[in-house]
Structure formats: C-alpha cells, structure tokens
Amino acid sequence: MKKRYLVYLDNKNNYLPSNASSVLHSLRLLLQNYNHVVVRDIRISSYFIEIDVSTQDNTSLCADDHNFFGPINILGSLIRLEELNEVTDFMSGEDAVMSSVFLFNMERYWKSHEVLEGVWKDSKGQTKNLLNGLILIDAAYVHFQKGENTIFFSILNRSLEKFKDSSEYFYDINMEFLLKDLSKIIHAKRVSIIKMYLK
Numbered sequence: 001m002k003k004r005y006l007v008y009l010d011n012k013n014n015y016l017p018s019n020a021s022s023v024l025h026s027l028r029l030l031l032q033n034y035n036h037v038v039v040r041d042i043r044i045s046s047y048f049i050e051i052d053v054s055t056q057d058n059t060s061l062c063a064d065d066h067n068f069f070g071p072i073n074i075l076g077s078l079i080r081l082e083e084l085n086e087v088t089d090f091m092s093g094e095d096a097v098m099s100s101v102f103l104f105n106m107e108r109y110w111k112s113h114e115v116l117e118g119v120w121k122d123s124k125g126q127t128k129n130l131l132n133g134l135i136l137i138d139a140a141y142v143h144f145q146k147g148e149n150t151i152f153f154s155i156l157n158r159s160l161e162k163f164k165d166s167s168e169y170f171y172d173i174n175m176e177f178l179l180k181d182l183s184k185i186i187h188a189k190r191v192s193i194i195k196m197y198l199k
Contacts, residue, residue, distance in 0.1 A: 009076030043145035045107035097171040113138035133162030
C-alpha cells in the first residue's frame with residue numbers, strides 16, 4: 001500500500017508562489033533517479049516549501065534517507081516530515097475549527113482544508129455552509145501557493161457567497177475582520193496573506 005507524506009523544507013532561497021512550477025520541475029529533476037517516491041505537488045509559503053509525495057510501494061520515507069533528502073537539500077533544509085493518515089478520531093466542530101485557524105495562520109492551508117473537511121461532511125444547515133466557506137478560503141490559498149492566482153480569485157469569490165448570513169463570530173473566528181480582509185483582496189485584485197482572528 002502506498003504511503004503519502006508532506007515534506008516541509010525551509011524557504012531559505014526565498015522562493016515565491018510564482019516560482020512553484022519551476023521549483024516543482026527542479027525537484028523532479030533532482031529526484032529523477034530516486035524511484036521510491038512520486039512528487040505529487042508543491043506549495044510555497046513565506047516560510048517553507050510544502051512537498052506532497054507518495055511512495056511507490058509500502059516503503060516508508062524517513063528523515064535519514066539521504067537518497068531523497070540529499071538532492072533536495074539544495075532547495076531547503078528539512079523542517080518536518082509528516083505521514084498523512086486517514087483521521088480515525090472524531091474531532092468536534094470547535095476543535096477542528098480551532099485547529100484549522102492555527103494551521104491557516106501558519107500558512108499550512110492544505111492541511112487546514114483537510115481538518116475542516118472532516119467535520120464539514122457531518123455538518124448541517126448554516127454550519128455546513130460556513131465551514132464550506134472556510135474550506136474554500138483554504139483552497140484559494142492553496143492555489144495561491146502554487147502560483148495560480150486566477151484560480152485563487154475565482155475560489156475566493158465563491159467563498160464570500162457562503163458567508164452571506166454569517167454572524168459576527170463563527171466558532172470564535174471574527175467573521176467581520178475576515179470578510180473585510182477578503183473584500184479588500186478581491187477589490188484590489190492583489191493577493192495578500194491574511195490571518196484569522198479569534199475573540
């Protein structure tokens with residue numbers, strides 16, 4: 001059975017999201033002789049490069065694998081190696097939202113999206129709608145980290161539709177601040193990193 005990992009390298013070379021496709025190409029060239037993993041995707045944040053990889057077989061990827069980490073060290077040093085597993089423990093809506101806010105504010109948008117999706121599936125009514133809006137914000141920023149700004153704006157616009165009937169706070173997230181920041185980005189047509197604020 002294949003295993004999937006998120007590999008985090010520091011962004012010591014100050015790559016920008018607009019460099020994502022060229023960095024991905026370079027990464028695949030660096031690993032062309034390493035047949036144990038497939039590089040699925042790459043996302044670039046202000047602080048790190050997030051590499052999404054799968055093993056070709058049941059082997060594990062570990063931090064002391066010099067055949068993998070040696071070549072990619074040119075891009076950045078290893079910060080974290082995280083194996084992705086299906087979430088088996090139920091996380092309450094509040095816990096999931098608080099966890100996703102923490103991840104979002106660290107620019108770990110893909111992981112934030114995954115955490116929210118787990119509780120969104122079992123939600124109903126307005127809660128489901130608002131969770132979907134937050135998931136769409138995460139998705140928009142994932143595309144930004146891949147240098148796909150047109151998709152970023154398209155998804156961000158869709159997210160705003162989900163917040164039409166939101167109250168001032170949703171699970172302690174200050175929705176007024178969030179919507180104000182999103183509106184500024186959309187009207188200025190310029191991507192900027194925002195934070196989610198709590199009560």
